Amino acid sequence: MAEANSRPSSGAVLAADFGSVTTRVLLLDVVDGEYRLVARGSTGTTIGYPANDVGPGLQRVLRDMSSATGRNFFRPDGGLIMPETGDRAGVDYFVVTASAGRPMRVLLVGLMPGISLFSMQQVIRGTYIESAGELHLEDGRDEQGRLNAALLSRPDVIFIAGGTEGGAQAALLTLLKPVALAVQLMDETRRPVVLYAGNSRLFETVRAQFGDLTGLLTAENVRPTMTQTRLDAALRELGRAYDVYKERQGAGFYEIGQMSSTGVQPTAATYRLAADYFARQYGDTLALDVGSSSSLVAAVLAGQSSITVNAGVGVGHSARSLLEQVGEAALAAWLPFYPEPDELLNYALNKTLRPASIPVTLREFYLEYAFVRAGLGWLLEQARPGWTGVPRDAPPPPLALIVAGGAALTATGSPAASLMLIADAVRPAGITAIKADPLGMIPAAGGLATLHPAAAVQLLDSQHLEHLGTVISLSGVPVVDQPAIRLTIKPADGDTIKTEIAGGHVLFLPLPASLSMELDLRVVGGLNIGGKRRVRCTLTGGTAGVLIDARGRPLLTGDDVPTRAQNLVRWWQEATEIVHEIPPEWLEAPPAPALPDMAALTGEEAAAEAPRRGWFGLRRRAPAAPPADEADALDDLLADLDSPAEADPAAPRRGLTGKLTTPAADDLDALRRG
Amino acid sequence: MPVYPDARLITRMTFFQREALLPEAATGTVLVSEGQAVDIRNPVARGSLPSEHIIMDARPVLGSVNDAALRRLLLVKEGAPVARGDPIAGKDARRGRRIFAPADGAVVFAGEGRIILQTRPQVVTVEAGVRGDVTAVYPGRGVSLRGSGTLVQGVWGNGRSLINSLRLEPASGLESLSPDSFDSAYKNEIVITARPITARVLQVAEGRGFGAIIAPSMSAGLLAQVQRLEMPVMLTEGFGAIRMNPAIVALLQELDGLQATLDAAAVASFEPRRPQLVISRRPGGEEEPAAVDTGVALRRGMRVRSTRPPFTGELGKVIDLPEMLITLPGGLRTLCARVDTGEAEPVEIPLANLELAGR
Known part of the structure; x- marks a missing residue:
């Protein structure tokens, strides 16, 4: 790690983040x-074939x-020019964060599971x-x-804890x-780092x-006492x-870490810092990153x-693991x-093979998202x-801010699409x-925060984070x-x-970042917005605008494919x-799935005519025509998709309530165009 | 901003790189040095996979002795191989109170009143697989080799490798073969099919003793079965029902009967390897190896391959790189290249879905 001055300078900063798929580099400098x-x-990112x-x-x-x-960033010997020179070559700081590469394998050694x-x-x-x-x-x-569990699991880190402060020591010993013996028996070049965060009386042992x-x-x-947890110090050491x-x-x-001012920091830690910072300004905050090999x-x-x-949930390298964890039904x-x-x-396996690729066809678009x-x-x-004070079975708490990273959510090429995907997810x-x-x-x-906190704050407050807009979400089942x-709606310069x-x-109300509008929302009985039946607010716009989500919570996409198709297509279009x-x-x-062998075995030739049952006696859904109302809905959907309204942007469209144009919808269309 | 696509090479004559590595779990040594020339069958690294350890309490047999005394009582050297039943500790190897090896292995520790025996580990030897030169040594892990010849890189392999002759499937496909024929055709050979692998193909392959299979694709439903096979299997396109690109088929047709190395590497994420088929050929004569276009920015004229539907596996040449975002059918907007795939009209393919295919 390169030495940094104890007092922050005001020179240029180079920040490199090595993701599993993409390496992003930012040059930051003082302007005004x-x-x-x-x-x-x-x-x-050039991990893997061919350079690794x-x-x-x-x-x-x-x-x-x-x-x-x-x-110019490089010295003649290939190293980074640090600190910055008078002719504006090089940089004062080089901060490095990474989520790329194989996750760190950690063996946990503790006293009791609960x-x-x-x-830990x-x-x-x-x-x-x-x-x-x-x-x-x-x-x-x-x-x-x-001994064998420790040896054969090939950990990169052995994390040991256990015992309350001043408590018994024999059990942990x-x-x-066997853990110490295992470390001793490992090849010296491959011995794991040991992190101890247990009873401090055992430090010397x-x-x-x-x-x-x-x-x-x-x-x-x-775990200093049975009822207290102190995780931050262990997290820092991790x-x-x-x-x-x-x-x-x-x-x-190794080479990059030697050049850097801070070593190689986990990208995840920077999201936690950002969430903490924004929560002080906005209130309850989620910061998310959906990556190729991991998400947070x-x-x-x-x-x-x-x-x-979670190093096993990602939409590229970890797509197969995501599928296994989430399940096909989800x-x-x-x-x-x-x-x-x-x-x-x-699909998942193909994504693991080509994690950077993106969906082109409509079918793959739906699979990807x-x-x-x-x-x-x-x-x-x-x-x-882990959300202290939020019961697991309670509805999701109202959130003041969501900050999303990762190409899956932020590189759609359309701010409205990103806004909708975040609302859906x-x-x-x-x-x-x-x-x-x-x-x-x-x-x-986040990488810069320990070296130059003021610079970190200026970056988070700058316009370089894209403000997409606002989502207003209806709770309850409408x-x-x-x-x-x-x-x-009262636009800043228009009619109500x-x-x-x-x-x-x-x-969806498109509202540029330079404009604001007053909204007065009243919900019908039994529903609420953040616990309130009437909400008045003034919102400034963003690159997308305002999305009012009246789908209710929990968000249900539909019990059957025709209903889901109708809903998903309509929501995306709206x-x-x-x-x-x-x-x-x-x-x-x-x-x-046919069961010919069973029929043949039992001689029940009429089995195909009767309602069939599965192996465990459960009634299978017959592949029959949809019921009349479902078929009507399907016809409506197909008619809607074929509607000339889509060919002519000026023609009446399905509007706010799913019914054809109303005067209010016309007004909104004018707002959209305006 | 320049774009640097990934490379997956399909090329008749090129310089190529092959990483000959021990499994990540193995501990071992590299047997060659940088700059050394190697042939296909030369071992380049040897190592052993981790194995179980057995703790034996020496005190009931040898009494309470300190560590130095216990080590003096060892009848074998630490690390030296022992066979099950061999005496490993005691005052005399032939008589008296002794401790016997409970399994084949090696004594790795004696102290604190205990002797620890590591059971015999599985030894792994890695062959060069190509004719070429060692360009880098990764201590304890393996080497990087550079050679020249024909290279077809795949997308997936089941972790096996084989050196043998190539053989194309019959025109009617592998499914048309009888699985239990006494005909020795295809036996032990690297068999190439342009069609997706099916359960029937696997039945034929096992019945007739194929050496290996190179295919464009297979359904994920066959994954567990293929991973259990001893024969190497390499896919050139991916999972699903994707046919092999005709240009690859044409190239492989030219190679029918030649000796090849199929390294159907099961590549973990972030490993510097690709499953690949290599036919080593020295430079010289009419055909000089083409330079490899890895690590260079995408530009017009480059030969590329599409990785996703609707053009999966299509090879073509970049004819334009428009700077405006293009809206895809789902609604994503992204930069695309205009690619001539030999059809009447060029097609637009997202830059993220292009791989350099070599010349």
Whole structure:
């Protein structure tokens, strides 16, 4: 790690974030007294074939940025020019964050599953971890079993905790013995770092057992008493262990870490810092990153901060693991077709093979965003136990702000599409401002925070985070196509508009960042917006605008494919004005799996005529024609898709309540065009 | 801003790189040095996979002895191989109170009144697989090799490899073959099919003793079965029912009967390897190896391959790189390249869905 001055300078900063798919580099410098983005570049991360070194990707971007800005970054020997010179070559700081590469394998060693192990699990949820197993007093192993578990799991880090402060020591010593022996038996070049955050009375014992064998980090006891948890110190030390791991991992991280002013920091930690910062301004905040190999949710709710990182949930490298964890049913809920046998797994495997690729066809578009929506929804469910004060079975708490990173949510090319996807995936309650980080400003600011806090704040406050707009979400279960929200809109420079929004619909109001509007929303009985039946607010716009989501909570996409197709197409069209034409064959149920052998065995030739039952006596859904009302709905949908309204933008469209144009809808269309 | 696509090469004559690596879990040594020339069958690294350890309490047999005394009582050297039943500790190897090896392996620790035996680990030897030069050594892990010849990189492999001759499927496809024929055609050979692998194809392959299969695709439903096979399987396109690009078929047709190395590497994320088929050929003669276009910005004239529907596997040349975003059918807006795939009209393919295919 390069030495940094103790007093922050006001020189240029280079920030590099190595994602699994993309390396993003930002050049930040002082403009008019504040740090601003002056140049940026990105390229595919060069881990893996052929170079397996993140260096060439970084050099490639810096060469391109050098051509664009005229600033030279490299010394003749290839090193980075630091500090910045008088002729504006080089930079004062180089901060590096990373989520790329294999996650760190951590073996947990604690006393009891529900106590010390539970606290340790909360700690490791804060960064890019793959579990290498757990050893504890109730694991059913003897000493030899624990020795082999530690040896064969090949951990990068052994995280040890257990015992309250001043409490008993003998039990933990029983576990430490085989672990120390395992470390001793490992190849010296591959010994894991040991992090100890247990009873402090055992610090010296732990040092004696591991200090001469491998790198040892210590932190405050994660469980000082039975009822208290102290996770922050252990999380910080785990961040240091991550730096050691990345530098050991090869792939050029050692060289990059040596050049950097802060070592290699986990990108996840920067999201937590950003969430903490924004929560002080806005209130309850979620910061999300949906990546290729991992995803994270950093939450600050009622002043309590938490982070959940899952290194097995991603829409590229980890697509298969996402499918396994989330399940096919959760994905199918976002598909307007019956997936063919193995279609979801085929898709997931192809994404793991080409994680940077994007969907082109309509079918793949729905598959891709089913992974994003269902994956993020699942991750939020996993994060909820860590949200202090939010009961797991309670409705989602109203959120003041969501900040989203990751190309899946931010690189749609359409702010309205990004806004809608975030609303679908997070399903917030209340009135929620939405920001996106397509440039990687959060990793840059978070990486800089320990060196130059003022610069970090200036970057987070700057316009480089894209303010997409606001989502207003209706809670409760509205009656579909019946009025759910009565809305009065007062634009800053126009006539007041009154309209209704029907249940099961969304209304998108484009509103540029330079404008604001007053909204008065009254909901019908039994429904609410953030717990209120009437909400008056003044909202400023964004790159997208305001999305009023009257679909209710919980958000249900439909029990069957035709209903889902109708809903998904309509919602997307209402939010983005993009019309998806669903091929009629997508709505045809596949034939139920035949059971000819059973029929033949039992001689029941008439079996095919009778309502069939599955292996466990459950009635199978017959592949019959849809019921009359369903068929009507389907006809409506297909007629709607064929409607000349889509060919002529000026023609009447299906409007706010799902009915054809009303005067109020005309007013809104004028607002859209205006 | 320049764009640097990934590369997956399909080229008749090129310089190529092959990473010959031990499995990540293995501990081992590299047997060659940088700059050394190697042939296809030369071992370049050897190592062992982790194995179980057995803890033996020495005290009931040898009494309470300190660590130094316990080590003096060892009848074998630490790390030396022992066979099950061999005496490993005691005052005399032939008589008296002794401790015997409970399994084949090696004594790796003696102390604190205990002896620890590591059971015999599985030894892994990695062959060069190509004719070429060692360009980099990764201590304890393997080497990077550079060679020249024909290279067809795939997208997925089941973790096996084979060196043998190539053989094209019959015109009627592999499914038309009988699985239990006594005909020795295809036996032990690397068999190429332009059609997706099916359960029937696997039945034929196992019945007739194919050496390996190269196919464009297969359904994920066959994944577990294919991963269990001893024969290498490499896919060139992906999962699903995707046919092989005719240009790849044409190239492979030219190679029928030649000896090739199929490294159907099961590539974990972030590993510097690709599953690939290599036919080593020295430079010289009429055909000089083409330079490899990896790490260079995409530009007009480059040969590329599309990775996603509706043009999966299509090869073509970039004819334009428009600077405006193009709206895709789902509504995403992104930068695309205009690619000539040999059809009447060029097609627009997102830059994110292009791979360089080599010359």
